[in-house]
Amino acid sequence: MTKGNNLKRDMILDAAYHLFISKGYLDTKIIDIADAAGIGKGTVYEYFESKDAIFFELFQTKVAAGYDSLSELLSKEISCEKKIREYLDIELENAAKYTFNKNFLMDLMMKSDAFRNPELIKSIHRLIGKKFSILHKIIEEGINGGEFRNADPLLASVTVMGAINFYISFDYSPFDPMEFLPVQKTNAWNKEEFFSLLLHGLKECTP
Amino acid sequence: MTKGNNLKRDMILDAAYHLFISKGYLDTKIIDIADAAGIGKGTVYEYFESKDAIFFELFQTKVAAGYDSLSELLSKEISCEKKIREYLDIELENAAKYTFNKNFLMDLMMKSDAFRNPELIKSIHRLIGKKFSILHKIIEEGINGGEFRNADPLLASVTVMGAINFYISFDYSPFDPMEFLPVQKTNAWNKEEFFSLLLHGLKECTP
């Protein structure tokens, strides 16, 4: 294990990465990774201990790293509305960059305890916790400062995060609204209006 | 297959049902179902064709049936706000009744194409489509009638449905906010305030 040829190591990572995001963790087999990298199955294990280890490294370098800039949000001298907007931007940027498919998102967010690697589970929970706590702090600050309406910050965070998650996963979900409604999925991808809905909800402002 | 003893058949269904909602589809093995029902593994196959068939029947009778009353919502003579409120009530009622755990929800909503049974996949998509189209119609009506603010109904539906789904799954998710914030998960379970957030968003009404 851990051979010196880092170029080949990167090829394996790259092949695995594209398979994981297009087919998901469970549906990606080691032989698929080896084939995609143009090497034999055994060679994979010369560079990585296990399938988990490959996923773990990708999670750290590709996924978690995308949220590094999130922490800086809190100390910025901008309104909380602007902070949430930047939070949304970071989420959308990551979604576009990694083009998460439904399986990948699912593996990551929900099925994390299907993995055996406790280190990986901890990392995933830590990332979710980081995202959630930052959003929570922004909203709490907005409420305490009078910028947002008086609400339970935890509940507001759940609402906003749920809406954002679904908004992001909508395009990658197997669900096609055209089967049931005369509307196109792509219509939903309007960031300005989505943000406006998060801030102002459904009801018109009628004092 | 299809023996006459419907009592035993129900015992198998009941055992499978509780295992599916507590452990999820993938983590529930046939032998687990047989053990829980107090019978041998082979007997399961005297009453059901496959594991899929058991899940399919449970999905139809337990899950999809919980949304039967959803269709009546559209023709009711009440405001759109009230309709959304009743929509939310139905979702919460189902969530409480079946105590979906994260795996079950996930299996159902996201991993539907992991099943081989095309009939089941169709049913799951049909249920999601039904829920989505009803919510969409309510919101569309509210916007056209001037009750809601002017927005894209599809985008508004995505926002509301995302928030509701996350709100419901929050309690069953592996994520514990206490690890990152001095808040209790249970605080989030406040239906009135959640509904208010859906309608009015984060911003105070300041004309």
Place this chain on the structure above:
DNA sequence: CGATACTGACCCACGGGTCAGAAATACAAA
């Protein structure tokens, strides 16, 4: 005693992981 119900040992496909040998590479001696 025939029909029906039940059972668990068995079958088999699958896929993560292993390892003895093959191939490639590095390098020293001729």
Place this chain on the structure above:
DNA sequence: TTTGTATTTCTGACCCGTGGGTCAGTATCG
């Protein structure tokens, strides 16, 4: 430059645990 040899890298046939599904034999019932 060629040859010989040690070392590293590569490989796929093989191993093995898992779990859905089968079926010949047994138990129970009418």
